[in-house]
Amino acid sequence: xxxxxxxxxxxxxxxxxxxxxxxxxxxxxxxxxxxxxxxxxxxxxxxxxxxxxxxxxxxxxxxxxxxxxxxxxxxxxxxxxxxxxxxxxxxxxxxxxxxxxxxxxxxxxxxxxxxxxxxxxxxxxxxxxxxxxxxxxxxxxxxxxxxxxxxxxxxxxxxxxxxxxxxxxxxxxxxxxxxxxxxxxxxxxxxxxxxxxxxxxxxxxxxxxxxxxxxxxxxxxxxxxxxxxxxxxxxxxxxxxxxxxxxxxxxxxxxxxxxxxxxxxxxxxxxxxxxxxxxxxxxxxxxxxxxxxxxxxxxxxxxxxxxxxxxxxxxxxxxxxxxxxxxxxxxxxxxxxxxxxxxxxxxxxxxxx
Amino acid sequence: xxxxxxxxxxxxxxxxxxxxxxxxxxxxxxxxxxxxxxxxxxxxxxxxxxxxxxxxxxxxxxxxxxxxxxxxxxxxxxxxxxxxxxxxxxxxxxxxxxxxxxxxxxxxxxxxxxxxxxxxxxxxxxxxxxxxxxxxxxxxxxxxxxxxxxxxxxxxxxxxxxxxxxxxxxxxxxxxxxxxxxxxxxxxxxxxxxxxxxxxxxxxxxxxxxxxxxxxxxxxxxxxxxxxxxxxxxxxxxxxxxxxxxxxxxxxxxxxxxxxxxxxxxxxxxxxxxxxxxxxxxxxxxxxxxxxxxxxxxxxxxxxxxxxxxxxxxxxxxxxxxxxxxxxxxxxxxxxxxxxxxxxxxxxxxxxx
Numbered sequence: 001x002x003x004x005x006x007x008x009x010x011x012x013x014x015x016x017x018x019x020x021x022x023x024x025x026x027x028x029x030x031x032x033x034x035x036x037x038x039x040x041x042x043x044x045x046x047x048x049x050x051x052x053x054x055x056x057x058x059x060x061x062x063x064x065x066x067x068x069x070x071x072x073x074x075x076x077x078x079x080x081x082x083x084x085x086x087x088x089x090x091x092x093x094x095x096x097x098x099x100x101x102x103x104x105x106x107x108x109x110x111x112x113x114x115x116x117x118x119x120x121x122x123x124x125x126x127x128x129x130x131x132x133x134x135x136x137x138x139x140x141x142x143x144x145x146x147x148x149x150x151x152x153x154x155x156x157x158x159x160x161x162x163x164x165x166x167x168x169x170x171x172x173x174x175x176x177x178x179x180x181x182x183x184x185x186x187x188x189x190x191x192x193x194x195x196x197x198x199x200x201x202x203x204x205x206x207x208x209x210x211x212x213x214x215x216x217x218x219x220x221x222x223x224x225x226x227x228x229x230x231x232x233x234x235x236x237x238x239x240x241x242x243x244x245x246x247x248x249x250x251x252x253x254x255x256x257x258x259x260x261x262x263x264x265x266x267x268x269x270x271x272x273x274x275x276x277x278x279x280x281x282x283x284x285x286x287x288x289x290x291x292x293x294x295x296x297x298x299x300x301x302x303x304x305x306x307x308x309x310x311x312x313x314x315x316x317x318x319x320x321x322x323x324x325x326x327x328x329x330x331x332x333x334x335x336x337x338x339x340x341x342x343x344x345x346x347x348x349x350x351x352x353x
Numbered sequence: 354x355x356x357x358x359x360x361x362x363x364x365x366x367x368x369x370x371x372x373x374x375x376x377x378x379x380x381x382x383x384x385x386x387x388x389x390x391x392x393x394x395x396x397x398x399x400x401x402x403x404x405x406x407x408x409x410x411x412x413x414x415x416x417x418x419x420x421x422x423x424x425x426x427x428x429x430x431x432x433x434x435x436x437x438x439x440x441x442x443x444x445x446x447x448x449x450x451x452x453x454x455x456x457x458x459x460x461x462x463x464x465x466x467x468x469x470x471x472x473x474x475x476x477x478x479x480x481x482x483x484x485x486x487x488x489x490x491x492x493x494x495x496x497x498x499x500x501x502x503x504x505x506x507x508x509x510x511x512x513x514x515x516x517x518x519x520x521x522x523x524x525x526x527x528x529x530x531x532x533x534x535x536x537x538x539x540x541x542x543x544x545x546x547x548x549x550x551x552x553x554x555x556x557x558x559x560x561x562x563x564x565x566x567x568x569x570x571x572x573x574x575x576x577x578x579x580x581x582x583x584x585x586x587x588x589x590x591x592x593x594x595x596x597x598x599x600x601x602x603x604x605x606x607x608x609x610x611x612x613x614x615x616x617x618x619x620x621x622x623x624x625x626x627x628x629x630x631x632x633x634x635x636x637x638x639x640x641x642x643x644x645x646x647x648x649x650x651x652x653x654x655x656x657x658x659x660x661x662x663x664x665x666x667x668x669x670x671x672x673x674x675x676x677x678x679x680x681x682x683x684x685x686x687x688x689x690x691x692x693x694x695x696x697x698x699x700x701x702x703x704x705x706x
Contacts, residue, residue, distance in 0.1 A: 035538050035551045037650060056638045057550040060676065076638050077658060098456075103472040106456045119456040168528035175521035180553070181538060185388050197410040198388045200533070285409045285429050297390060305430060323413065 002029050003050060003068055006127060011046035016093030018044045018123065019084075022100045024222070024294040025124050026052065032066035033222055034058050039080050042069065043087055053083060081108065088113060099124050129291055129299040130313040135223060136337060139292065139315050142179070142225035143335050143346035145218035149174040150229050150349035153188070153214045157233060157353075159207055163188040166214070167201035174218040183217025183224035183296040194230070194329035197286060197321060208234045211328040217296055224296040226317050227347040228333035243280075243322060243330050248351060250274045250320035251332045254288060258318065258336055258343035264300050264308040271320040272304065283324050289317040292335050314338040315346070355382050356403060356421055359480060364399035369446030371397045371476065372437075375453045377575070377647040378477050379405065385419035386575055387411050392433050395422065396440055406436060434458065441466060452477050482644055482652040483666040488576060489690060492645065492668050495532070495578035496688050496699035498571035502527040503582050503702035506541070506567045510586060510706075512560055516541040519567070520554035527571040536570025536577035536649040547583070547682035550639060550674060561587045564681040570649055577649040579670050580700040581686035596633075596675060596683050601704060603627045603673035604685045607641060611671065611689055611696035617653050617661040624673040625657065636677050642670040645688050667691040668699070 006029070010018055020026055020042035027033045030052060034040060040062075041053040050069040054062045059073030074083055088096065088109075097120035101109075110117050131139065152173035156166045167186040175181075189199025191210040199213065206212060215228040230247075232240050250271040257270045268288040275284050287303025290296075292315045300308035302316055310316070316338060321331030332351060337344045359382070363371055373379055373395035380386045383405060387393060393415075394406040403422040407415045412426030427436055441449065441462075450473035454462075463470050484492065505526035509519045520539040528534075542552025544563040552566065559565060568581040583600075585593050603624035610623045621641040628637050640656025645668045653661035655669055663669070669691060674684030685704060690697040 033553075035553065037537070038551065057676075060678070061549040061551065101456060102474075103451075103454060103456055103459045104474075106459070107472065119460065121455075121457075164531065164533070165529065168525060171528060172521060172525035175524060176518065178517065178556075180517070181535070184390070185534060196414040198391065198414065200386075200388065203531075323410075325413070 002127065003044065006044060006124070007046050009123065010044065015095055015097050016045065017088070017091050017096045019088075019096060019098040019101075020044065020124065021098065022121070022124075025099055027222055028124070028128060028294060030066040030069055032062050034061070041080070041084055043091070045091060045093070051087060053080070053087065055080065081105065085109075085112060088115070097123060125299050128293055130311055131293060131315055132313070135293065136313070136315070138221040138223040139225060139335070139337075140346055142183075142218045142220040142223050143227070143348075145174045145177055145179040145220060146216060146225040146227045146335075147347050147349040148177050149179075149216050149218060150214055150227055153216075154229065154231060154350075154353055157206060157212055157231060159233060161206050163190055163193075163201040163204050163206065166206070167216075170214065170216055179218035179220060180222075181219050183219055183226060187213060187215035187228075189213045189329065191328070195323045195325060197323060197329065197331070206233055209237070211240060211330060213329055213331055215331065215333065222294055224292050224294070225335050225347065226292055226296055226333060227335060227349060228319055228321075228331045229349060229351065230330045230332060231353045239327065243324070243327070244352070246275065246278055246280065247320050247322055247330045247332050251318055251334070254318050254320065255334070255336065255343055255345060258310065258316070258338060260310055260312040260314075260338055260340050262310045264302040264306040264310055265304055267310070268302050268304055268306070275320065275322065280322050280324075283322040284320060285323060286321065289319055291316050310338050312338060312340045355480065356397065359397060359477070360399050362476065363397065368448055368450050369398065370441070370444050370449045371473075372441075372449060372451040372454075373397065373477065374451065375474070375477075378452055380575055381477070381481060381647060383419040383422055385415050387414070394433070394437055396444070398444060398446070404440060406433070406440065408433070434461065438462075438465060441468070450476060478652050481646055483664060484646060484668055485666070488646065489666070489668070491574040491576040492578060492688070492690075493699055495536075495571045495573040495576050496580070496701075498527045498530055498532040498573060499569060499578040499580045499688075500700050500702040501530050502532075502569050502571060503567055503580055506569075507582065507584060507703075507706055510559060510565055510584060512586060514559050516543055516546075516554040516557050516559065519559070520569075523567065523569055532571035532573060533575075534572050536572055536579060540566060540568035540581075542566045542682065544681070548676045548678060550676060550682065550684070559586055562590070564593060564683060566682055566684055568684065568686065575647055577645050577647070578688050578700065579645055579649055579686060580688060580702060581672055581674075581684045582702060582704065583683045583685060584706045592680065596677070596680075597705070599628065599631055599633065600673050600675055600683045600685050604671055604687070607671050607673065608687070608689065608696055608698060611663065611669070611691060613663055613665040613667075613691055613693050615663045617655040617659040617663055618657055620663070621655050621657055621659070628673065628675065633675050633677075636675040637673060638676060639674065642672055644669050663691050665691060665693045
């Protein structure tokens with residue numbers, strides 16, 4: 001089905017072949033999932049059966065699990081690039097597009113082969129931005145697992161505990177419940193570290209009065225989730241409560257506006273407007289959200305400069321955040337399914353302790 | 354120190370500037386570590402102070418933690434590529450090499466700027482293959498953590514337990530002890546799945562008599578480790594014992610031969626020779642090992658076609674494996690430090706239950 005629709009696109013665009021080398025895209029088309037650094041090459045043409053070229057150590061698994069394509073295993077010692085050249089030559093193609101290659105491989109190919117060879121990752125990403133029912137069920141599960149993680153993390157936060165111990169607790173809770181791993185490096189950013197949007201869990205010891213930001217994702221059947229909660233350890237100061245309430249309001253109002261047909265940048269500006277009105281706009285130093293799927297960052301993008309229009313079947317994050325030096329950081333994030341007439345929040349952990 | 358030696362190399366090679374975009378390389382040079390998908394650009398020239406360009410949301414952390422360079426934060430909304438163009442133009446450079454970029458960015462740059470722009474990731478990887486004392490201490494710690502994980506996994510293996518539950522137990526044990534995450538997707542491949550070298554932990558239920566391969570890595574201060582053990586659940590069959598002993602012998606003999614000055618391919622052939630002599634060579638479908646450092650796969654490569662010579666300060670894996678359809682798979686792997694006159698095994702989990 002995914003092959004068919006993509007092959008029709010190739011035909012329409014007069015692209016003779018498309019080379020897929022991103023392991024996530026290979027999984028998307030074939031159902032065969034390999035470790036992230038595996039050297040896979042999938043050649044798709046408008047008419048013929050797709051060909052999946054895999055290293056010998058992946059052949060047995062690929063041959064069993066890859067659907068709707070011919071699987072060719074390299075012999076041990078045979079060079080991937082040589083076999084790929086042979087396959088491409090065999091196509092007698094003039095125009096080949098591809099998703100992702102090291103620049104050195106790209107340069108080799110354009111030197112060796114007389115073809116138009118065009119980087120075009122967007123062609124697959126355009127398909128991936130609309131999720132089908134199966135994908136939505138996987139993401140829904142990944143979001144449930146992430147919520148389990150956050151709940152466990154909130155319970156673990158107390159003075160004297162180290163950030164990485166909280167990360168350990170959250171990841172274990174998710175993993176025991178069926179998560180395959182994390183969508184990205186788990187963030188536990190406490191106290192002064194909370195101003196770092198990317199504050200990966202460190203050895204810092206949690207203290208009373210800290211703001212603690214937990215940002216994590218589970219994966220299920222290869223699909224990601226993404227959730228952030230920020231809590232105060234013990235009694236909040238009035239400034240902490242004020243900022244938490246403000247960011248929560250930005251999150252909530254943006255969620256109400258999120259719906260197919262809306263411009264992504266208008267959703268960003270709902271949240272940004274609320275923060276700006278209260279004088280905090282300059283501390284919101286990233287976009288409101290991003291698509292989530294096989295990658296934790298994909299299309300559409302929700303930011304002031306985005307040209308994207310939201311569509312039924314997009315899955316996006318909604319994550320307003322403020323990062324104020326000498327105060328701390330607060331971010332509240334959900335993963336959200338965009339529907340025809342509304343948005344459904346998929347991450348359902350409580351917002352406050 | 355790392356900057357200085359690299360800048361001297363640039364001068365010697367008449368390279369006017371080097372653009373580093375791989376976040377691991379940025380960490381290697383500056384000590385600033387960001388999440389893996391962050392858009393960082395580090396410009397190094399032979400003479401001037403290096404410039405690190407970061408998105409606004411990474412500025413606060415980069416400004417605090419990046420050493421020996423000027424940190425420039427993009428304003429929110431400012432395009433990375435525009436600022437990068439301005440910085441490159443300002444250098445008035447003729448020849449710029451780089452480590453890693455999307456092909457689309459590469460194509461844009463060679464179209465827009467009148468420079469020789471050359472992919473050359475090897476120049477940094479050549480530095481990274483020799484580890485200094487600090488790096489060795491980090492890898493040593495990552496290996497200790499991985500061994501803790503394997504020990505916990507071996508205890509958890511029993512009939513009725515699911516593969517991913519064993520993965521959860523191992524990852525939690527490592528994380529609680531200070532691991533920052535996993536070097537790669539944890540492999541728990543049991544029964545018929547043990548023939549998959551990349552058999553990521555699934556929902557399969559462990560059964561009596563299964564071969565179970567555990568392959569995992571911890572990370573510490575950004576540095577990786579890599580260890581594999583294969584065990585039998587309950588009493589081994591004589592064939593299982595025979596194959597386990599054989600692979601163990603290949604691992605042990607290769608370790609004895611591992612030493613600075615040796616050709617990497619000769620170490621591979623020690624292990625491969627033992628397996629081949631017993632008639633199992635064709636089931637050893639990958640190289641014997643790979644370098645380990647900030648990446649779990651780096652230089653040198655230990656395989657039949659490798660041209661690498663082992664050097665004092667290399668850290669490599671030693672991982673013979675046999676994958677036999679209708680029987681199962683066995684792999685035994687250690688992370689090993691290459692020294693002047695011998696090799697030191699850094700992963701010290703027991704080999705058998």
